[in-house]
Amino acid sequence: MISMSVHTSEQLxxxxxxxxxxxxxxxxxxxxxxxxRNQKDPLFHIVKRTDIPMWKSLLIRxxxxxxxxxxxxxxxxxxxGEDPFEMYKHMFNGSFKTPKKFWGMLQEMAILLCISLxxxxxxxxxxxxxxxEGQVLMGGLGALMAMKLLGDDGLRLPNAVVLxxxxxxxxxxxxxxxxxxxxxxxxxxxxxxxxxxxxNYIAIQIVRYIQIVWSGxxxxxxxxxxxxxxxxxAGWLRLPAQIDPSFTGSVVVPSSSGYLLNILIVAALTVxxxxxxxxxxxxxxxxxxxxxxxxxxxxxxxxxxxxIRTMLISGVLCGIAGLLIVAGTDHIINDxxxxxxxxxxxxxxxxxxxxxxxxxxxxxxVIFLKQGASELSxxxxxxxTDDFSNILIAIIILFIIGCEFFINYQIKVRAxxxxxxxxxxx
Amino acid sequence: xxxxxxxxxxxxxxRFGNKVVANKHVTMDIQKGEIMALLGENGxxxxxxxxxxxxxxxxxxxxxYINGEEAHINSPRDAYDLGVGMIHQHFKLVDVFxxxxxxxxxxxxxxxxxxxxxTEKVKAICDKYGFDVDPKKKVYNMTVSEKQTLEIVKTLFRxxxxxxLDEPTAVLTPQETDKLFAVMxxxxxxxxxxxIITHKLNEVLAISDRVAILRxxxxxxxxxxxxxxxxxxxxxxxxxxxxxxIERPDxxxxxxxxxxSHLSCRDKYGVTVLDDVSFDxxxxxxxxxxxxxxxxxxxxxxxxxxxxxxxxxxxxxxYDNSNHVETELTGLSVSEIKKMGVTLxxxxxxxxxxxxxxxxxMTGNMMLRSYKMGHSPFTDRNTPRDLAVKVxxxxxxxxxxxxxxxxxxxGGNVQKVLVGREIxxxxxxxxxxxxxxxxxxxxxxTIYRLLNDQKKKGTAxxxxxxxxxxxxxxxxxxxxxxxxxxxxxxDGRTATKEEVGLMMTHLADDASAVPHESAQEQSDAxxxxxxxxxxxxxxxxxxx
Numbered sequence: 001m002i003s004m005s006v007h008t009s010e011q012l013x014x015x016x017x018x019x020x021x022x023x024x025x026x027x028x029x030x031x032x033x034x035x036x037r038n039q040k041d042p043l044f045h046i047v048k049r050t051d052i053p054m055w056k057s058l059l060i061r062x063x064x065x066x067x068x069x070x071x072x073x074x075x076x077x078x079x080x081g082e083d084p085f086e087m088y089k090h091m092f093n094g095s096f097k098t099p100k101k102f103w104g105m106l107q108e109m110a111i112l113l114c115i116s117l118x119x120x121x122x123x124x125x126x127x128x129x130x131x132x133e134g135q136v137l138m139g140g141l142g143a144l145m146a147m148k149l150l151g152d153d154g155l156r157l158p159n160a161v162v163l164x165x166x167x168x169x170x171x172x173x174x175x176x177x178x179x180x181x182x183x184x185x186x187x188x189x190x191x192x193x194x195x196x197x198x199x200n201y202i203a204i205q206i207v208r209y210i211q212i213v214w215s216g217x218x219x220x221x222x223x224x225x226x227x228x229x230x231x232x233x234a235g236w237l238r239l240p241a242q243i244d245p246s247f248t249g250s251v252v253v254p255s256s257s258g259y260l261l262n263i264l265i266v267a268a269l270t271v272x273x274x275x276x277x278x279x280x281x282x283x284x285x286x287x288x289x290x291x292x293x294x295x296x297x298x299x300x301x302x303x304x305x306x307x308i309r310t311m312l313i314s315g316v317l318c319g320i321a322g323l324l325i326v327a328g329t330d331h332i333i334n335d336x337x338x339x340x341x342x343x344x345x346x347x348x349x350x351x352x353x354x355x356x357x358x359x360x361x362x363x364x365x366v367i368f369l370k371q372g373a374s375e376l377s378x379x380x381x382x383x384x385t386d387d388f389s390n391i392l393i394a395i396i397i398l399f400i401i402g403c404e405f406f407i408n409y410q411i412k413v414r415a416x417x418x419x420x421x422x423x424x425x426x
Numbered sequence: 427x428x429x430x431x432x433x434x435x436x437x438x439x440x441r442f443g444n445k446v447v448a449n450k451h452v453t454m455d456i457q458k459g460e461i462m463a464l465l466g467e468n469g470x471x472x473x474x475x476x477x478x479x480x481x482x483x484x485x486x487x488x489x490x491y492i493n494g495e496e497a498h499i500n501s502p503r504d505a506y507d508l509g510v511g512m513i514h515q516h517f518k519l520v521d522v523f524x525x526x527x528x529x530x531x532x533x534x535x536x537x538x539x540x541x542x543x544x545t546e547k548v549k550a551i552c553d554k555y556g557f558d559v560d561p562k563k564k565v566y567n568m569t570v571s572e573k574q575t576l577e578i579v580k581t582l583f584r585x586x587x588x589x590x591l592d593e594p595t596a597v598l599t600p601q602e603t604d605k606l607f608a609v610m611x612x613x614x615x616x617x618x619x620x621x622i623i624t625h626k627l628n629e630v631l632a633i634s635d636r637v638a639i640l641r642x643x644x645x646x647x648x649x650x651x652x653x654x655x656x657x658x659x660x661x662x663x664x665x666x667x668x669x670x671x672i673e674r675p676d677x678x679x680x681x682x683x684x685x686x687s688h689l690s691c692r693d694k695y696g697v698t699v700l701d702d703v704s705f706d707x708x709x710x711x712x713x714x715x716x717x718x719x720x721x722x723x724x725x726x727x728x729x730x731x732x733x734x735x736x737x738x739x740x741x742x743x744x745y746d747n748s749n750h751v752e753t754e755l756t757g758l759s760v761s762e763i764k765k766m767g768v769t770l771x772x773x774x775x776x777x778x779x780x781x782x783x784x785x786x787x788m789t790g791n792m793m794l795r796s797y798k799m800g801h802s803p804f805t806d807r808n809t810p811r812d813l814a815v816k817v818x819x820x821x822x823x824x825x826x827x828x829x830x831x832x833x834x835x836x837g838g839n840v841q842k843v844l845v846g847r848e849i850x851x852x853x854x855x856x857x858x859x860x861x862x863x864x865x866x867x868x869x870x871x872t873i874y875r876l877l878n879d880q881k882k883k884g885t886a887x888x889x890x891x892x893x894x895x896x897x898x899x900x901x902x903x904x905x906x907x908x909x910x911x912x913x914x915x916x917d918g919r920t921a922t923k924e925e926v927g928l929m930m931t932h933l934a935d936d937a938s939a940v941p942h943e944s945a946q947e948q949s950d951a952x953x954x955x956x957x958x959x960x961x962x963x964x965x966x967x968x969x970x
Contacts, residue, residue, distance in 0.1 A: 279804050280803050281798065282803070284797050285797075287783070287790075288783050291786070292779050294776065295779065295782065298760065298780050299794040300760035301761075302761075
């Protein structure tokens with residue numbers, strides 16, 4: 001009776017293991033004793049690893065990437081009938097074909113990295129801030145309002161006044177949007193996830209409203225302070241064209257900005273966030289709060305203060321990201337200016353285990369895929385749509401995240417176990 | 427049939443990663459109708475072995491036989507089906523469910539029947555073995571002992587013939603322990619096999635038939651309990667001769683360090699958890715705090731440490747005798763207390779959840795007490811690193827390196843890191859809650875020695891304990907908490923286990939059984955007058 005009931009639960013396990021592994025090719029399965037055992041023992045066991053050498057984890061990650069590309073290739077062939085290598089070439093070209101594309105990729109990386117840096121201290125503190133999207137939008141709105149109200153359309157103040165004001169309002173708006181949920185969390189222990197999410201919707205609606213009011217209802221917005229007969233470019237965040245290699249046009253005073261300044265600012269922020277998190281007292285405090293609020297209180301850390309301060313820093317960085325988008329590249333704003341990066345940044349930060357330098361790599365991965373996907377859909381002119389590219393991106397990211405399982409766990413196949421058992425018996 | 431063991435481990439090996447071998451070729455038997463105690467120091471592989479039997483882990487090598495048949499236990503469900511049930515240290519009950527609901531949880535209605543059938547069956551089990559379970563009582567209203575009873579009944583309900591009890595007495599009073607042992611004997615008489623994991627050797631001798639000993643993952647041997655003694659078991663466990671007496675140095679000079687008066691606290695639901703507690707703590711003595719768990723011990727220590735809000739009228743005065751300064755500690759935060767120059771060391775009950783940062787290495791944890799020093803916005807890492815190395819060497823912390831997250835260390839080593847850091851503060855008051863819970867004999871004695879060292883240095887040591895044998899051997903005075911009130915302070919040299927056990931469960935005003943001599947003895951003992959007064963006051967209040 002006992003063996004019967006054991007059987008049922010094991011059957012389930014065996015079915016699942018056999019489905020994955022393919023069955024019936026093990027050596028020695030013909031023997032009577034091990035034949036009985038085969039019926040009872042599952043085919044493999046999952047065992048947690050205690051540590052893994054660096055090379056092995058890199059190998060697993062590389063393997064995951066290759067496996068992802070193979071799976072994508074199969075899907076491309078099956079669904080579209082296109083040559084997968086041609087597809088991958090297009091994807092690669094999306095970021096590397098021309099200097100313009102390359103700079104474009106770096107610029108996108110800068111924005112996404114900046115937002116990822118922004119969410120990192122909060123997440124390290126286990127404050128689930130999913131409101132980066134709104135904080136970035138508000139930062140951008142702050143920049144735009146300063147540029148509009150103080151610039152060509154408003155008071156016509158000189159750039160020396162407009163630019164600092166643009167920077168300050170952007171940071172203030174971003175910080176405000178982040179600190180409100182932090183205060184509520186610290187004082188009344190509200191749920192920060194819902195709160196920050198709601199703040200996103202408010203930010204989006206505010207931006208829409210202002211966009212409509214200021215554009216007089218038309219959707220085609222002109223770059224602020226960049227059009228007309230004698231544009232002042234007040235509040236534009238850029239380096240002179242002569243020293244910025246990312247200008248690809250031939251105009252000396254171009255109507256678009258270069259990307260170098262954005263990239264330099266984010267590079268500096270990356271180092272600063274790294275140092276802040278690892279070497280400052282405040283960085284230490286936020287790690288302790290993230291680990292356990294009780295330990296923090298025990299250590300004499302004011303949890304409320306740390307929550308508010310850390311979210312303030314998050315908000316400032318989001319404000320800077322908004323500034324880089326509006327004053328640095330777009331010079332306009334709409335409700336999609338943050339491009340959903342406020343959410344993508346969470347994945348980037350998490351994948352990099354909150355290490356700012358690893359985040360450069362994960363940012364690269366995400367942006368490279370994104371650029372490649374959009375290149376793919378334009379090159380194949382309709383055969384592969386944006387949606388299809390997104391499927392490919394999703395598959396690749398799934399594999400990369402999924403391979404963490406194999407880094408943390410080990411699969412032990414029974415065949416090998418049995419051999420060692422038999423060796424021990426004889 | 428007689429010779430077939432209920433459970434047989436054959437050549438069991440379990441590895442974690444490539445380096446750690448938790449069990450190495452363990453071969454042992456447990457007979458039907460037998461209580462076997464499984465002994466071993468921390469990290470000797472007791473729990474790992476039992477987890478393989480209950481389906482949580484899978485052995486790498488070897489075979490487990492149940493009733494003579496090879497068993498493949500791949501999940502706790504398989505273990506249940508084979509009649510193996512484990513009662514974990516941390517109960518796996520749903521707080522908002524009743525006893526019956528918890529028993530029914532996860533069972534097929536076809537197997538277990540409806541509420542009525544379950545209730546009847548539970549009643550039958552209770553009558554048979556002498557359990558006392560109120561089927562309709564919700565778990566959150568239960569005492570620890572009741573919860574444990576429920577866990578055992580739940581396991582029996584599912585048809586377990588083989589029970590594993592992981593440190594069942596750690597949270598029980600002596601009286602509750604006796605009750606548990608009585609039902610264990612009843613179960614044994616009914617032919618059930620019981621494996622009990624415990625660190626308390628007296629209990630091993632009292633309850634078990636045989637004792638199996640593991641050391642560093644290897645099976646050392648099995649002895650008949652009748653032929654064993656505390657000393658012989660310890661020696662087998664440790665592998666060498668161990669000195670088993672807890673030292674209690676007598677110090678002449680005692681000065682008042684802390685005076686707690688009328689201390690009351692409420693928990694977050696507004697329930698009074700500490701009720702008008704008053705006592706003094708002296709440098710050069712260890713003041714023990716006894717009480718069943720949840721009697722306010724936690725709040726008492728946390729209130730002194732500045733972590734617990736106190737009610738109006740409470741007072742905690744700290745005496746700085748060299749400067750003749752008295753400091754009122756109530757209402758101050760941890761950092762404010764520190765700024766006043768008061769060095770309180772506190773080893774909290776929840777080591778990784780309060781005392782340490784699990785994800786950080788030893789260095790990061792040493793920093794918790796010192797990182798604020800200096801005006802630089804950056805942390806000083808060298809001093810804590812040196813301290814980490816010092817603690818590692820002096821207390822023989824076993825860790826791959828001082829950067830290894832302390833969460834990955836074994837319980838004893840975690841505690842050494844925590845105690846080492848607190849001692850490095852050179853405190854004038856040192857508080858420790860359940861400082862040896864879950865620790866093996868060697869580490870426990872290290873902790874006792876460290877506490878005694880502090881006492882000799884003139885520190886006032888406050889030690890919250892659960893093992894009355896230890897409290898009575900280590901402490902100069904023992905304050906007994908019952909339901910948040912001080913139920914008396916007894917002399918650790920003269921008090922008996924039964925006396926303290928009774929005071930833990932019966933408030934002085936509703937039990938005349940509390941012996942009055944204890945107060946008498948107190949005033950005779952070489953304690954200062956002020957101290958005796960406190961006791962008298964408490965006594966009078968209790969009686970009124």
